[in-house]
Amino acid sequence: MVESFAEVNGIKLSYEIFGDGYPVVLVHGFGDTKEGWRAQTPELSKSFKVIRFDNRGAGNSSRPEGSYELDDFVEDIKGLMDYLKIDKAHIIGWSLGGMLVQNFVLKYPERANKVILINTNAGTPDESGPEAYKNMRLEKEKLKKEDPAKAFWSTARTGFYIKFRKQMEAEPSKKWYGLWSTEELIEESSKNIATEQEIELQGNVLKVHNTKNRLENFANPVLLLSASHDRITPRSSMEEMHELLPNSKFYVVDKAGHNSPLEKTPEVNREIINFLKD
Numbered sequence: 001m002v003e004s005f006a007e008v009n010g011i012k013l014s015y016e017i018f019g020d021g022y023p024v025v026l027v028h029g030f031g032d033t034k035e036g037w038r039a040q041t042p043e044l045s046k047s048f049k050v051i052r053f054d055n056r057g058a059g060n061s062s063r064p065e066g067s068y069e070l071d072d073f074v075e076d077i078k079g080l081m082d083y084l085k086i087d088k089a090h091i092i093g094w095s096l097g098g099m100l101v102q103n104f105v106l107k108y109p110e111r112a113n114k115v116i117l118i119n120t121n122a123g124t125p126d127e128s129g130p131e132a133y134k135n136m137r138l139e140k141e142k143l144k145k146e147d148p149a150k151a152f153w154s155t156a157r158t159g160f161y162i163k164f165r166k167q168m169e170a171e172p173s174k175k176w177y178g179l180w181s182t183e184e185l186i187e188e189s190s191k192n193i194a195t196e197q198e199i200e201l202q203g204n205v206l207k208v209h210n211t212k213n214r215l216e217n218f219a220n221p222v223l224l225l226s227a228s229h230d231r232i233t234p235r236s237s238m239e240e241m242h243e244l245l246p247n248s249k250f251y252v253v254d255k256a257g258h259n260s261p262l263e264k265t266p267e268v269n270r271e272i273i274n275f276l277k278d
Contacts, residue, residue: 008079011062015053019045029095033059121237123210134203148190215244222248227260
């Protein structure tokens with residue numbers, strides 16, 4: 001699929017569209033790009049029109065100087081939908097993407113149909129968690145310049161379930177589910193090096209995100225996809241969201257970490273598609 005650019009809110013957002021049908025918008029996480037959805041896009045695009053894009057400050061989208069406010073990301077989602085003349089869509093967010101999606105749907109509930117939140121939270125009790133995660137990302141970006149493989153494995157320890165990670169280490173060229181290999185992930189990550197400022201700006205969004213007191217206002221059907229061994233956004237965080245949301249389903253991907261959409265691709269895709277088609 002050819003990469004395109006949308007002029008939105010004074011910046012350019014890089015996006016790609018796959019398939020036909022009802023639109024599904026995919027919002028990626030902190031330190032990732034639209035390609036992070038590599039394991040979901042092929043299967044979803046068999047039944048839906050899939051739109052994936054790079055957030056501001058990521059991938060091939062604009063990297064404006066100055067501060068990034070949480071609402072800037074929310075308005076970017078709306079702006080891209082407006083640009084593509086999409087009035088309403090299913091919307092899926094992973095990690096930071098799930099936080100952005102929560103805020104988008106709370107501000108523009110009429111623009112979203114079904115919502116899927118993957119390995120995310122409704123806010124943290126203090127800034128220590130987001131700060132630690134931001135610092136981990138900063139260290140990874142520094143390492144990328146010297147040793148992309150070492151940089152990849154520095155965060156893989158927290159992103160993948162230990163048994164799966166050992167398989168990745170043993171067979172780096174293995175094509176998982178016919179979609180991706182560890183070597184490809186490492187190579188791709190070396191092409192997108194964020195500056196310290198960009199990591200700082202995106203990391204600040206993690207600190208200000210808090211929807212706990214507003215989730216009761218969520219009218220949209222929501223699927224919460226958690227992972228049993230997620231060390232970044234633990235299962236307990238999503239269980240709390242499930243209790244607060246008035247119309248949600250909760251599913252745990254067993255023996256998987258924060259990167260469960262890669263680790264357990266068939267299972268994750270099955271749950272996504274079943275929910276959207278139900």
